[in-house]
Amino acid sequence: MPTAADQIDALLPQTQCTRCGYPDCHAYAQAIADGQSDINRCPPGGTEGMRRIAALTGRPALPLDENCGIEGPLTVAVIDEAWCIGCTLCIKACPVDCIVGTHKQMHTVIDAQCTGCELCLPACPVDCISLEVVTPGRTGWQAWTVTQAAEARTRYLDRNQRRSGADVRHAEQLDLKARHKLEHLDALTLHTEVPGEIERKRSVIEAVLARSRSQRATKP
Template identity: 85%
Template sequence: MHPSLADQIDALLPQTQCTRCGYPDCRAYAQAIAEGQTDINRCPPGGTEGVVRLAALTGRAALPLDETCGTEGPLTVAVIDEQWCIGCTLCVSACPVDCIIGAHKQMHTVLESVCTGCELCLPACPVDCISLEVVTPGRTGWQAWTAQQASQARTRYLDRLQRRSSAGVRHAEQMEHKARHKLEHLDALTRHTEVPGEVERKRSVIEAALARAREQRLPKTVL
């Protein structure tokens, strides 16, 4: 099947998943471009060459990079100062490609070979122990980034989304099981009360919780 315009645009993005374009990830930005909802010059990691590539694909004018989204720069990687790291895991949660390794109250470290330099871990760190190091001095945009790195970043990001989706489904199943148990034994689990309609009120609350749990278990399409 021929790739959609959004697929083709997504393939031209560096997949840093940095959100500087104003969208939650590279795919969402690609979809917005394909639908004519945004400009092609909002990706600082892709830089000027990235804009030129998108212009050639879409037939739009190659506008200057939108500096409200940031400026073009070299590829950087996050580095954690382990002497200051408190093991809070907030950076682990913030990383879109799961390149930070560490457990609660243990020192964290960065897998530099898969870090996209997205910078999302910086504001997440409560003790400012993360810094960025330039790994492509003198090279910026697509001169500092390869198609192989972009493909790797996309794969890691999609894998992360899938794992989180699966975890959410398991949690929803557990909540649904508890809600069904309460619903089936509602009379026994309700304390004697003189408040009119208390059992029916609880029944409505539990049924609403069941509906939410069922919705969360529905398969989500990863774009």
């Protein structure tokens, strides 16, 4: 049975742009369901999206909150390949993994998957990314479809799952290295003549392992 937050989330465009002030569309939906946020903070969904949420929740329709931005046409990011330095910062910022490239190699945007979230713009250190309007004269849900929103949600969730898995693998590798150092501390420690040096390093490594265990325990 879908929760209230799930039902509201289904009415959001899934651009994951964070303009509403929340880290993603579902977090905003949860805040609305909990009565902690107004329903008019989603510029990509526009007035129509806000009206749909109002109809679902029974809350009054409001003008869009311009502090979150204004309703506009769908845009896609375009990378100026001549200026791209291959830093990968835009790839890390993209919530739907629609930017392709690798370190020190030119990047490009998969237009059909771009949600126009704009999060890559401030991430680029050489300002080589611009926005191109692809739905002139059409805004909000007139410029975006339920199918596109569903596909964007799937890419966002898949991206988070991949990155979460990578984080776990990285933490496990760090744990192995830390345990190895702990088991061979006497042989690996320089300056053993310094009083308390081995015990100091032992306490540092044990603290790292404890912090790693704590962080993994809090992950869903």
